[in-house]
Amino acid sequence: MPRTPRPTSRPTVGRTARRLATALLVPVLAACGGGGDSGSGATSSAAQSGGDLGASPPTEGSGEQPDDSRTEAGGNQGGFNAAGQVSANASGTWSLARIDLSSPRKETFTATISQVTDCTGGKESAPASPASREVSVVGGTTPETAEFTLAGPRPPAGSSRTICVTVTVNGASRRGPAAGTVDVPEGSPDGGGTDEPSNGPTDGGTPDGGTPDSGTPDSGTSDSGASEQPVPLPESASPR
Known part of the structure; x- marks a missing residue:
């Protein structure tokens, strides 16, 4: 009788296929792992670059100061960062403005x-x-107040004026309105009116010069006395 072939060839083929699949899968996993490392490296480098950018945080008002990079060398000794932190306060009476x-x-x-x-x-x-004007900021304040004379016509009396200033520290400038106001006093030009009442009493002094009026009665008495004297003289002469 002819021999029947053994059914062992199929398991052998299955094992061979599994080995081939495993051999193909290893490079794929290695490639994926390498890609993951490169991706993490890119992420870490991006994070580092972001940290470098955040090392010098933008200060308040930096959006309005396009050339703030010119003062990076100033560091904590002043520069743009210090200019961004400085606050100005205005006070005074028109036209004198005091800036602290x-x-x-x-x-x-x-x-x-x-x-x-x-x-x-x-x-x-x-x-x-x-x-x-140049001032020194010591311990967070200015020991001396900077004084300025405001220009322009006198504003309405009783109004409060907003003052804008530019502060420069180590070449970096920042401009804006100062806190506080400069007040316009009321009735300061009326000081001339006080002179008018003083002139009034002098006018009243002229009525006080009624002494000449009293003189007129004095002169009148002399006139009346003269008229009385001639009258009796002719009468006494007539009987004689």
């Missing part, structure tokens, strides 16, 4: 105050005089 600076930083630095204007209602006047 304050800062949360306790380091000592120098600031320049310039372009002081009356910017009430969004309309700026001509710059005050002097054009600028």
Whole structure:
């Protein structure tokens, strides 16, 4: 009788197929693992670059100061960061404006105050005089107040004026309205009216010169006395 072939060939083929699949799967997994490493490296590098950008955080108002990079060398000693933290306060009576600076930083630095204007209602006047003043910020405040004479016509009496200033620290500038106001006093031109009442009493003095009026009665008495004397003289002469 002819021999029947053994059914062992199929399991052998199955094992061979599984081995081939495993051999093909290993490079795929390795490639995926390599891709994951490269992706994580890209992510870490991006995070590092973001950290570098965040190392110098944007200060308040930096959007309005396009050339703030020129003062990066200033660091904590001033520069754009210090200018962004400085606050200005205005006080005084028209036309004298007093400007004080304050800062949360306790380091000592120098600031320049310039372009002081009356910017009430969004309309700026001509710059005050002097054009600028340099002050020292010590312990967060200015020991000396910077004084400016505001320009332009006198505003309405009783009004409060908003003052805009430019603060410069180590070449970096920031402009904006100062806290506080400059007040316009009421009735200061009426001082001339006080002179008018003083002139009034002098006018009343002329009625006091009624002494000449009393003189007129005195002269009248002399006139009446003269008329009385001639009258009896002719009468006494007539009987004689």
